[in-house]
Amino acid sequence: MVKTAVDIEDLVIWTYQAQRADVIEGWSDSREGDWLAGGNRTIEAVLIERGAIGCEIDTSPVPASSRLHPDAEAIHEAVTGLGSRIEIGLLIQHGRAGTRPDWLPAARTRIVPAEMRWSRRHREYRPRIEYDRNRNPVCCPVRIVDHPQKIEAARTVYAIWREALADLAEVFRLHPARLRDHAVAGPRAPARPWEAASAPAGRDAMPRRAYGG
Incomplete structure (x- = not known):
């Protein structure tokens, strides 16, 4: 069977925007509360307090007829298996919204x-x-x-999100059989866009069309 090559970012958007994997799989708000609580004053807690990240989980009822695509199920399983709770929150948040973290390209x-x-x-x-x-x-x-510090915080969040995408892509490159219909490519998102001489002046967190495969 020939698989469709799709960038990992688009697969994450499809998983959480079109498939709503976190809702169907019962990714509860109690789990989210655990990592949003922060506990000790780690960088995660500081970034959350600054409003740099946030992930409100939709726990509205899901119709009994809902069925999750096996590839979306595999993506969600891999996302929730990441070691960092902040990575999980960022991937789900921006997957749902179809956005990237705003690294403040116009900030001066x-x-x-x-x-x-x-x-x-x-x-x-x-x-x-x-x-x-x-x-x-x-x-x-x-x-x-x-x-x-504001600029550094925003770019730290972007870097964490981008690294999470790369880690996720590596999982499926090492285990391609976990996906039935798709082959992972990318991530195409630049690792440190602020270092590029041609970095765009506009904001990079505008909603984009989700992959609808």
């Missing part, structure tokens, strides 16, 4: 005034300046836009 760390005020004299908005009792300028309160 800069310092800007904390507040702008309208100047009647100059008829324009100007930074708020603080003065001493003699009306001498003392300072201009500022804030940091796109803090380096």
Whole structure:
């Protein structure tokens, strides 16, 4: 039997978006609660607190007639067998949504005034300046836009997601018989897109059409 070669990312999207494998297989919200709880202050807990990741599991009833494709079942089994709970959450979350983690390609760390005020004299908005009792300028309160830690956190999440895809693809390259109709390719997603000179300026987390095989 000739198998269809499909990128692992598209297979994951198909598994969770079209097949809804996590729902049919009963991937319960209690399990999700375990890894979202975080426990100790690990990098997982920090990233979750920052809102960098999240995975709300849909536990709505599934019709009794629902049947899971054997390849989707195999993909889901391999995903939930990954060693890292954060990898499992990222693959399921972005598989459902058909997205990639946003690595903030347009982010640029800069310092800007904390507040702008309208100047009647100059008829324009100007930074708020603080003065001493003699009306001498003392300072201009500022804030940091796109803090380096924010950018690093976003790119760490993307790197974890991409590595999880690569690990998943390797499972099926080593054991191709686990899939009946598909052969795994990829992942085509770049490993560190921010290092590429031609990295796009737009956001990379827009929904994409799921594989519908």
